[in-house]
Amino acid sequence: MPEISRRHLLALGAATIAGASLTPLAAAGAGRRPTGAGPLDGNPFALGVTSGDPAPASAVLWTRLTTADGRALDEPDLPLVWELADDDSFSAVTASGEVTARAAEGHSVHVVADLAGPAYYRFRLGGDVVSPSGRVAPTPPPGTATSELRIAAASCQHFETGFYAAHRDIAEWAPDLVLFLGDFIYEYGSFPTGGAVVRSHGGAEVTTVDAYRDRYAQYLSDDQLRAARAACPWLVIWDDHEVDNNYAGLVPEAVGEIADFATRRLAGYQVWWEHMPVRMPRPTSGDDLSIYRATAWGDLANLILLDGRQYRTNQACLDVVLSVDPPCPAVAAESRSMLGAEQEQWLADQLAGTTATWPVIGQQTVLTDARLGEAILNYDQWDGYGPARGRLLDSASVAERTVVLTGDIHLAGVGVLPDVGVEFVSTSISSGGLVPADLQDVVTTLGNIYDIELAHRGYTRHVVTPDGWTAEFRIVDDVTDADSPVSTWKTFFVDPTERDTVFEYV
Secondary structure (H helix, E strand, C coil), rough: CCCHHHHHHHHHHHHCCCCCCCCCCCCCCCCCCCCCCCCCCCCCCCCCCCEEEEECCEEEEEECCCCCCCCCCCCCEEEEEEEEEEECCCCCCEEEEEEECCCCCCCCCEEEECCCCCEEEEEEEEECCCCEEEECCCCCCCCCCCCEEEEEEECCCCCCCCCCCCHHHHHHHCCCCEEEECCCCCCCCCCCCCCCCCCCCCCCCCCHHHHHHHHHHCCCCHHHHHHHHCCCCEECCCCCCCCCCEEEECCCCHHHHHHHHHHHHHHCCCHHHHHCCCCCCCCCCCCCCCEEEEEEEEECCEEEECCCCCCHHHHHHHHHECCCCCCCHHCCCCCCCCCCCCHHHHHHHHHHCCCCCCEEEEECHHHCCEEECCCECCCCCCCHHHHHHHHHCCCCCCCCEEEEEEECCCCCCEEEECCCCCEECCCCCCCCCCCHHHHHHCCCCCEEEEECCCEEEEEEEEEEEEEEEEEEEEEECCCCCCCCCCCEEEEEEEECCCCCCCCCEE
């Protein structure tokens, strides 16, 4: 992708709120907009723009119309115009088209735009109301000789427990892709501010379409997040908090809520779709949003994205955490699955058929064996799905080597997958640590963990070339400071001729 000026990248976030003061939303679901209030009253592009799911000659362009403070419009379907240009001033529009922002879809739009190369994009409403601009580019065609791919891998951005300095750093770096590995929002009700809570959700736990919409709008009130969303195309998958913590298939965290969970899950899936730049159609039932998919980056990488929530077997052994007791017998059942039989077979076919230098799996939960002896410390991770992990690793062993990119666990880590490859776990953008930092020395002795950092938030920069894979772990000095410096913890290297060996840069 051609170089983008730092001035433009920082302006992306500021331009999003031109003419409007966007503040965190009040209680989820409160304050619907009065009927008849026109969309031109204020800034209808308060949530910004983004792009995603790039292909060799196209990508998805996204925006959503709201009130200036991010509320859903009480309006009928509205027409929009989208535009492409070679420069951020749009002095010459190279392509344009019309799209309808539908009320049934939260007035969100997903435009599949044809691309001849890198471009800027924006939207227009009513002729003189213009969105901020974003930057988009297609992928190199499959099999094309490709020299480099730069990926920012990120996940877990709890609004209450930290600011988004990591997203500012992503926007400044301007990668080719952001790979977002889940937990874009948190469904929790608000906690009192003070201490670890730096800003409030301001409402109850979200369970309905209206409430999920307000929660996404609240997160997108953050200008650093909007800047990262506009800087480059995103590849996005979900984890649990887009619906409900630690849910498994159609089983919620609180089993007493199971009767109504299918309706809640569909609401979460629909609103996730409304806010993500994805190619799949809007879900209309609880089981028709298939998000697992693959994206080739020339001959360099095949990015295989998984769904480890929708099809999984419920967690075993009552989902206890940090227990050193032997696991219950149920955990060893061959029938247990993280991905479901259909997705398991699809993944095996992808790994067997790839000719890329780097097969890459983007997924949610830690794959590396992190058991303490036989004890399973976290049944929500792949440790709790041993037979299914074995099937995945068998499928991956047919490749020269596989790189796995993971989120979820709020720590930075490198794991070795014997005879298969390497796993890079990105720490959270802002969500609080799940493993106490003073256990650093203990955790590094577990299984196949190569190195780990427990104390900081951040993301990971991956630079991929035919000659090697470089993973640079970026950490935020102080997640309670939106202007915090972001620095490098450590950088690791994988040689393409090695299967499961990691080298540390010093």
